Amino acid sequence: MSDTIFALASGAGLSAIAVIRASGPKAEDVLARLCGELPEIRRASLRKIRDPRNGALLDEALVLRFGAGASFTGEPSFELQLHGGRAVVEGVLCALGSCEQCRMAEPGEFARRAFLNGRLDLTAAEGLADLIEARTSAQRDQALVLAGGQLRDQAQGWRADLLELQAQLEAEIDFSDEGDVPAEVTLGFETKVAALRASMQAALTDGRRGEVLREGFIVVLAGRPNAGKSSLMNSLSRRDVAIVSATPGTTRDVIEVSLDLDGLPVVLVDTAGLREACDEVELEGIRRAQARAASADLVLWLVAPDEDGQEPDFEGVPVWRIRTKSDLGGFDSHTEQCISIRTGEGIAELLDKVCAFARDTLRPQEPALISRERHRQALFQAVEGLGRISAQLPIEVAAEELRLAARSLSSLIGLVGPEEVLGEIFGRFCIGK
Numbered sequence: 197m198s199d200t201i202f203a204l205a206s207g208a209g210l211s212a213i214a215v216i217r218a219s220g221p222k223a224e225d226v227l228a229r230l231c232g233e234l235p236e237i238r239r240a241s242l243r244k245i246r247d248p249r250n251g252a253l254l255d256e257a258l259v260l261r262f263g264a265g266a267s268f269t270g271e272p273s274f275e276l277q278l279h280g281g282r283a284v285v286e287g288v289l290c291a292l293g294s295c296e297q298c299r300m301a302e303p304g305e306f307a308r309r310a311f312l313n314g315r316l317d318l319t320a321a322e323g324l325a326d327l328i329e330a331r332t333s334a335q336r337d338q339a340l341v342l343a344g345g346q347l348r349d350q351a352q353g354w355r356a357d358l359l360e361l362q363a364q365l366e367a368e369i370d371f372s373d374e375g376d377v378p379a380e381v382t383l384g385f386e387t388k389v390a391a392l393r394a395s396m397q398a399a400l401t402d403g404r405r406g407e408v409l410r411e412g413f414i415v416v417l418a419g420r421p422n423a424g425k426s427s428l429m430n431s432l433s434r435r436d437v438a439i440v441s442a443t444p445g446t447t448r449d450v451i452e453v454s455l456d457l458d459g460l461p462v463v464l465v466d467t468a469g470l471r472e473a474c475d476e477v478e479l480e481g482i483r484r485a486q487a488r489a490a491s492a493d494l495v496l497w498l499v500a501p502d503e504d505g506q507e508p509d510f511e512g513v514p515v516w517r518i519r520t521k522s523d524l525g526g527f528d529s530h531t532e533q534c535i536s537i538r539t540g541e542g543i544a545e546l547l548d549k550v551c552a553f554a555r556d557t558l559r560p561q562e563p564a565l566i567s568r569e570r571h572r573q574a575l576f577q578a579v580e581g582l583g584r585i586s587a588q589l590p591i592e593v594a595a596e597e598l599r600l601a602a603r604s605l606s607s608l609i610g611l612v613g614p615e616e617v618l619g620e621i622f623g624r625f626c627i628g629k
């Protein structure tokens with residue numbers, strides 16, 4: 197039988213209220229030991245919380261009890277809304293730890309139990325993890341859609357269609373049993389498979405916007421040394437994060453700041469100026485700058501008034517050329533986009549343009565179905581398998597491809613799959629979730 201687990205579910209540190217939750221077969225016994233008479237199920241009740249070892253009063257708290265089958269984990273559970281002081285929280289955690297078969301939860305263990313008890317599918321669990329980590333409103337909205345089961349429902353729909361096609365094929369195998377010639381896939385059947393495959397493929401052709409929204413839209417500030425990259429970084433992030441100096445080659449490391457641009461998560465990245473350098477440290481900085489730019493969603497190529505070099509190609513990443521230090525003159529404001537940190541010229545406009553571009557790419561108003569590499573891989577495998585089914589393929593081979601494609605979709609929602617995948621997903625949750 198599994199242990200009863202407990203954890204602080206609210207954030208660490210001083211707070212008005214702290215929530216400790218517990219779940220497992222002994223939850224009710226444990227709760228009775230802490231607060232005496234059990235409160236009614238799902239009814240907030242004020243109770244004195246005592247240490248079961250010596251009866252010492254630890255706090256007076258709101259207690260919520262959930263029955264098996266109607267709790268987050270599917271097990272008997274309870275939550276204590278305590279006063280958030282450190283001694284209160286530590287005292288209650290210690291008291292819980294003293295109860296038999298009761299131990300601190302591992303990260304994600306509540307969610308893992310919910311999954312194992314069929315309360316959540318794997319994609320919904322991932323949605324909850326994303327919801328906890330969401331820093332901006334667009335990330336929150338996407339996480340809510342995933343947690344709400346959009347991907348699960350779609351995957352189950354596709355899986356049902358696959359099983360239906362499988363049944364049709366099997367009927368044909370039985371029907372052609374007497375013949376010597378192995379039965380083959382018909383043109384009509386090929387068309388049905390192709391239609392299903394196209395609907396899955398459409399979900400994959402999304403420019404990875406779900407992943408980009410989850411991880412942040414990456415804007416790299418690049419240019420020659422002294423172009424004004426770090427100055428722009430500080431100005432856009434409204435923080436003094438990067439050292440600015442008149443000495444070319446000041447920035448060596450990659451410096452990142454996360455911004456919330458009108459609900460969109462944008463990661464600004466300041467980099468070392470690109471030039472022919474001989475200094476080993478600077479060379480490494482330049483190598484990192486180039487790698488970061490090549491994996492960005494947008495590069496702002498900053499050009500000082502005294503330069504006129506062409507912007508490099510960063511492996512197809514969109515690059516905007518921006519003239520800096522416009523207060524010094526020497527540019528054509530009709531043909532060039534200009535900014536000045538000194539006068540503030542062009543900064544608000546640039547920020548608006550970046551925000552509009554990110555919005556265009558991420559399209560947060562229509563959340564993407566896929567937001568993780570794991571989802572993409574599973575769906576991709578199913579699409580690949582269906583792509584191998586064509587007219588005149590032996591029916592047995594086609595049936596096996598359909599079976600494998602259905603299995604990929606099952607792994608997506610967690611109906612089948614190795615234990616490592618669960619460890620990978622739930623291990624990333626925080627303790628208490």
Ligand SMILES: Nc1nc2c(ncn2[C@@H]2O[C@H](COP(=O)(O)OP(=O)(O)OP(=O)(O)O)[C@@H](O)[C@H]2O)c(=O)[nH]1
Nearest residue numbers: 421422423424425426427441445446447469537538
């Ligand atoms: N006049 C003027 N000077 C600026 C402006 N922006 C930056 N500077 C100056 O240009 C110099 C270089 O600025 P940085 O922001 O450090 O340039 P960088 O591109 O980060 O340089 P590296 O880190 O060496 O690659 C500093 O002396 C800044 O004060 C501007 O808009 N106008």
Ligand SMILES: [Mg+2]
Nearest residue numbers: 425426446447
């Ligand atoms: Mg710099």
